[in-house]
Amino acid sequence: MDTYQIISFIAASAALTVLPGPDILFVIAQSISNGWKSGVAVALGLCSGLIVHTSAVALGVAALLVKYPVALTGVKIFGALYLMYLAYLSWGESGLSIANNSEKTNYGKLIRTGFIMNVLNPKVLLFFLAFLPQFIVKGPNPAFQVVVFGMLFFVQAIIIFSIIARFAGMLNRSIAQSRASQHIGKIKSGVYILIAINLFWL
Numbered sequence: 001m002d003t004y005q006i007i008s009f010i011a012a013s014a015a016l017t018v019l020p021g022p023d024i025l026f027v028i029a030q031s032i033s034n035g036w037k038s039g040v041a042v043a044l045g046l047c048s049g050l051i052v053h054t055s056a057v058a059l060g061v062a063a064l065l066v067k068y069p070v071a072l073t074g075v076k077i078f079g080a081l082y083l084m085y086l087a088y089l090s091w092g093e094s095g096l097s098i099a100n101n102s103e104k105t106n107y108g109k110l111i112r113t114g115f116i117m118n119v120l121n122p123k124v125l126l127f128f129l130a131f132l133p134q135f136i137v138k139g140p141n142p143a144f145q146v147v148v149f150g151m152l153f154f155v156q157a158i159i160i161f162s163i164i165a166r167f168a169g170m171l172n173r174s175i176a177q178s179r180a181s182q183h184i185g186k187i188k189s190g191v192y193i194l195i196a197i198n199l200f201w202l
Contacts, residue, residue, distance in 0.1 A: 006152065009135045013153045016131075017160045022194065026117070027161050028168040034105060036169025041107040043161030045114020047154050052119050053128045054150025058143040062129040079120030080196045086113065087192035 018024075023046050031039030056062045118124055128150070136145045 005135060005137065009149055010152055010156055012131075012135075014156050014160065017157050023118075024161070024164060025194070026114070027165050030110065031165040031168035032171050034110075036165045037107065038105060038110055039165025039169060040162050041110035042114040043158055043165055045111035045116075046118045047114075047158045047161065048111070049115045049118025049121075049124070050128075050150060050154050050157065053125045054132075054147060054153075056125060057128050057132055058146040058150070062125050076120075076122055079117070079122070082116060082120055083192045083196035087189040087196070091189045 026046070027039045027043050030042045053062070132146050132149050133142075135149055136142050
């Protein structure tokens with residue numbers, strides 16, 4: 001692996017990460033409703049799920065799943081049901097309090113939510129299966145290269161998501177003091193539903 005190969009991969013990964021998508025939408029929604037630290041927690045969960053997808057590609061599991069569409073469909077169904085469950089839980093939320101880094105925020109739960117959402121999204125798995133091999137050079141250990149690229153993708157993604165969460169979190173106070181805060185639960189539910197729909201949009 002040479003420097004040009006690594007720089008090219010990081011540049012391509014960063015460009016793909018900042019594109020509008022369900023992950024960024026989810027991070028922004030959490031940052032606005034619960035503060036930037038909540039957005040970072042969700043981002044950490046989402047990016048941790050990338051480790052699972054990287055391992056699947058490195059071990060050949062992803063290629064195996066592609067050969068069996070029923071398995072991918074099953075993952076999509078579980079993922080969509082989980083997102084609809086989150087939408088149901090969020091619907092009844094009313095009002096938005098100003099985030100003050102209180103101990104009431106369950107960051108561990110947010111990390112788990114992001115992790116499960118990412119792992120149950122086969123679109124990420126298929127993306128990694130198509131994206132990572134493009135940067136692999138001929139050598140005795142391609143699986144090692146996949147793991148390295150997967151870790152690099154994780155690092156740049158968590159950095160970019162954290163920056164986005166920080167800026168989105170700045171909107172928390174102004175929105176909490178507006179009428180829009182009374183509809184935050186329905187807005188979050190809508191985000192979950194959109195992500196669930198996107199999950200099937202293959």
